[in-house]
Amino acid sequence: MNFQKLLEYQSYDMKCDSLMRELKNSEENEKIVAINKQLNEAVAKIYKLNDVAGALLNEFNSIKQRLDESSRELDDLADIFEENKDLDEVDATEMEHYLKQAKKLKDKIDSLESGLKTVRTKAAAALKEYDEVRARGAKLSDMKAGAEDKFKARRMTYQSQFEELKSKMDAIRKLIPEEMALYDKTKAALNRAPYVLEYDPKTKKCPYALCQMDIYADTQAKLKQPGDHAECPNCGRLLFIPKQD
């Protein structure tokens, strides 16, 4: 087992990770993240305004329907007045009743019309807001395209470093396939580098700073000679004893 080569591979792998982190934390990427957040907010706002518009339309139709009904009732009453106006004897009580009804209908119609006016005002406000959000969304989309171009330019400045690391890593991968299989398996199970560490049998402790677990006797037994390797039972990192030159 060539663990020194594997450590070299790991150092390139970690360098790649740190470059990726740098890129992710770059001003250019943070700008894109911020724009995306605002774009998502704009989209959510559009959905909300669509709901508002739907509710206003329902309200408008319902008021309009009641208004039409009341108008028809008022027309019917007008017909009754028309029919009765030439009669010599009109029942005063009956006429008073119709007048009261007419007055009530008129009040109802006024109130419904005022309701319609309110709905129209709300609809106009919603439409105005919709236009504003749409305009903001269009502006944000343009800004995003610009930010993405800048991010691409930034990424390009990392390209040669990535390629260099990749070619070194590919070369090592071909040299030590068996060690690489161990490395890949360990890396897949963990979420933080390093995955491979030198172990000093004298310490009887995992050398990983965030672990430092006492190594039990059964694992100690696997880690005696230079070239031996075992997994830390606590953090799962691959521990090995370096070969003496």
Ligand SMILES: [Zn+2]
């Ligand atoms: Zn450990």
